Amino acid sequence: MSDTLNFFFLLIGNGVLIGLMYALIALGFVLVYKATDAINFAQGEFVMIAAIVVSAALQAYGAPLWLAILIGLGGMIAFGFGLERSVLRPLLGRPIVAVIMATIGLAAILRGVGPLAFGTGVRNLPLPISEDPIFLGPFFLTPVQLVGAGVSLLFLAAFGWFFMKSRQGIAMRAVANNQQVAMAMGIHVERYFALAWAMAGVVSALGGVIWGSMLGVDVQLALVGLKVFPVVILGGLDSIVGAIVGGLIVGIVENVAAGYIDPYVGGGTKDFAPYALMILALMIRPYGIFGKRTIERV
Amino acid sequence: MLNLNNIEVIYNNVVLVLRGVSLQVKEGSITTLLGANGAGKTTTLKAISGLLRAERGEVTKGSVELAGQRIDGKPAHEIVNQGVVQVFEGRRVFDQLTVEENLIAGAHTQRDMGKVRQRTEAVYSYFPRLRERRSQLAGYLSGGEQQMLVIGRALMSDPKVILLDEPSLGLAPLVVEEIFGRLKRLQQEERLTVLLVEQNANLALGLADHGYVMENGRIVLEGPAASLRDNSDVKEFYLGISEHGARKSYREVKHYRRRKRWLS
Ligand SMILES: Nc1ncnc2c1ncn2[C@@H]1O[C@H](COP(=O)(O)OP(=O)(O)OP(=O)(O)O)[C@@H](O)[C@H]1O
Ligand SMILES: [Mg+2]
Numbered sequence: 001m002s003d004t005l006n007f008f009f010l011l012i013g014n015g016v017l018i019g020l021m022y023a024l025i026a027l028g029f030v031l032v033y034k035a036t037d038a039i040n041f042a043q044g045e046f047v048m049i050a051a052i053v054v055s056a057a058l059q060a061y062g063a064p065l066w067l068a069i070l071i072g073l074g075g076m077i078a079f080g081f082g083l084e085r086s087v088l089r090p091l092l093g094r095p096i097v098a099v100i101m102a103t104i105g106l107a108a109i110l111r112g113v114g115p116l117a118f119g120t121g122v123r124n125l126p127l128p129i130s131e132d133p134i135f136l137g138p139f140f141l142t143p144v145q146l147v148g149a150g151v152s153l154l155f156l157a158a159f160g161w162f163f164m165k166s167r168q169g170i171a172m173r174a175v176a177n178n179q180q181v182a183m184a185m186g187i188h189v190e191r192y193f194a195l196a197w198a199m200a201g202v203v204s205a206l207g208g209v210i211w212g213s214m215l216g217v218d219v220q221l222a223l224v225g226l227k228v229f230p231v232v233i234l235g236g237l238d239s240i241v242g243a244i245v246g247g248l249i250v251g252i253v254e255n256v257a258a259g260y261i262d263p264y265v266g267g268g269t270k271d272f273a274p275y276a277l278m279i280l281a282l283m284i285r286p287y288g289i290f291g292k293r294t295i296e297r298v
Numbered sequence: 299m300l301n302l303n304n305i306e307v308i309y310n311n312v313v314l315v316l317r318g319v320s321l322q323v324k325e326g327s328i329t330t331l332l333g334a335n336g337a338g339k340t341t342t343l344k345a346i347s348g349l350l351r352a353e354r355g356e357v358t359k360g361s362v363e364l365a366g367q368r369i370d371g372k373p374a375h376e377i378v379n380q381g382v383v384q385v386f387e388g389r390r391v392f393d394q395l396t397v398e399e400n401l402i403a404g405a406h407t408q409r410d411m412g413k414v415r416q417r418t419e420a421v422y423s424y425f426p427r428l429r430e431r432r433s434q435l436a437g438y439l440s441g442g443e444q445q446m447l448v449i450g451r452a453l454m455s456d457p458k459v460i461l462l463d464e465p466s467l468g469l470a471p472l473v474v475e476e477i478f479g480r481l482k483r484l485q486q487e488e489r490l491t492v493l494l495v496e497q498n499a500n501l502a503l504g505l506a507d508h509g510y511v512m513e514n515g516r517i518v519l520e521g522p523a524a525s526l527r528d529n530s531d532v533k534e535f536y537l538g539i540s541e542h543g544a545r546k547s548y549r550e551v552k553h554y555r556r557r558k559r560w561l562s
Contacts, residue, residue, distance in 0.1 A: 167402055167405075167406070167414075170395065170399050170402050170403050171403055171406050173392075173394065173395060173399070173403075174392050174395060174399075174400075174403035174406075176394075177392040177393065177394045177395060178390060178392055179352075180349070180352060180386075180390075181386065181390045181392065182392075182403070183349060183352060183374045183375070184347065184349055184374060184378075184383070184384050184385075184386065185378065185383075185403055185404050185406050185407075185451065185452075185455070186374065186375045186377075186378030186379060186383070186406050186407040186455060187375065187403070187406045188373075188375045
């Protein structure tokens with residue numbers, strides 16, 4: 001195969017791996033939106049906080065990796081529950097803007113508090129994964145990307161199963177579909193709201209470990225959250241499959257665009273290409289590729 | 299089985315909607331609650347099922363008792379757990395879920411998976427059309443099928459009492475007949491207790507054992523269904539038949555209704 005073709009496939013392969021990792025984070029956003037209709041502008045900050053907690057547990061307190069990850073997971077679950085109870089539940093029934101503003105405020109607070117509590121330096125979050133690149137001809141993939149993508153895929157599948165097959169998942173979709181009727185069925189609606197936020201916490205903890213190990217841990221890590229928006233707009237705000245597809249599209253597009261355009265413009269393509277695509281998508285399919293359209297019988 | 303003792307309901311701390319409603323639903327009976335638009339029928343059902351709260355409504359006086367135990371003030375999920383389930387008017391299926399998923403969601407209070415399967419089979423045997431459509435999105439069912447689904451979904455919790463709000467609304471007579479037939483069977487075979495809110499008094503009094511008529515947040519008339527059917531006021535208002543045996547036009551009845559009050 002020629003080098004140029006090789007280069008193209010490598011960009012795509014890389015994009016797929018990165019895309020799955022975006023999808024995992026976007027899943028946190030989708031879970032919350034699906035169940036509670038809240039738009040969480042702090043998803044990236046959730047990831048950052050989780051990564052800070054895990055790396056602090058590892059380095060400052062010398063915890064073994066498995067324990068640090070457990071602490072991160074437990075901490076983020078508690079955080080999700082606590083947040084729902086203290087901030088979001090009182091906002092129930094208020095205009096959607098109130099919730100949006102609350103999450104934007106929360107994002108700012110987390111960006112301030114994280115470094116305050118754990119220091120401002122860039123920490124690393126080393127995983128026991130070989131750093132040796134895997135060569136494919138003249139190009140290479142890093143093992144941590146492969147592992148990150150694998151873990152993401154695993155959890156995306158697990159959450160997908162939960163929603164499609166488990167009784168709790170079906171109840172959660174029922175809540176998302178019609179709160180009042182769900183309540184009439186004896187479904188404890190607030191409990192499912194809390195569960196959705198806790199699940200966003202779980203996803204953020206995993207995302208924090210994966211992204212933190214690749215990018216290093218500091219406030220900048222919250223920026224991965226920015227990629228959530230093109231992903232969910234492309235895939236549909238409330239669709240798990242959509243999050244995966246949207247993630248893959250964003251991952252591939254930004255990699256391919258960066259691979260071909262960056263050499264001429266000196267970089268930065270990755271940051272805007274997904275947004276350009278998002279705006280295009282909004283013009284064509286406002287509810288996303290897999291987003292729900294309200295069913296109207298004729 | 300179900301007792302409402304002189305209940306008063308207020309929305310938003312100001313709007314008084316029920317002004318002392320008392321009614322009884324005997325175990326294993328079908329009781330119907332009739333009344334014009336805005337009389338307070340739906341509010342009465344919500345006062346029983348605990349769903350008032352979500353709408354900032356409150357039972358401010360009186361009590362609701364299920365088998366002698368007070369249930370007013372309890373949250374909706376506890377009331378479902380105790381065996382009372384409300385079916386909203388207007389066929390509110392979970393339109394994004396399949397028929398079977400709707401049923402599973404209805405069985406949320408059931409702990410035992412075997413029981414869920416058994417209830418699903420029971421619902422499918424009462425409404426075979428739902429079995430045929432089990433993996434279809436509920437939003438695409440016909441109106442009659444949706445009404446069967448919301449009733450079936452409520453039955454999934456294995457209720458003692460089902461509160462049905464205007465199940466005949468907007469359905470073809472044949473479909474309504476089919477659904478009412480199933481209700482009769484459910485009453486006979488499962489000893490289901492039914493509180494049926496209807497605008498279609500003729501149909502409802504044909505099915506029910508006992509009836510209440512409501513106006514302006516009060517019960518104004520009550521009695522065995524058969525005697526209500528013979529009552530001249532009920533005839534005139536709800537069956538559309540005047541003393542002379544002629545059918546009154548809807549507009550005439552509506553006009554008359556504005557002037558006349560039940561007990562005045
Ligand atoms: N959430 C609410 N807040 C304030 N007022 C309400 C609310 N729900 C109902 N009402 C008022 O209470 C009164 C009774 O309403 P309700 O829905 O119980 O009537 P209904 O007998 O079921 O009427 P219909 O036959 O039209 O369904 C109406 O005047 C209505 O405007
Ligand atoms: Mg009503």
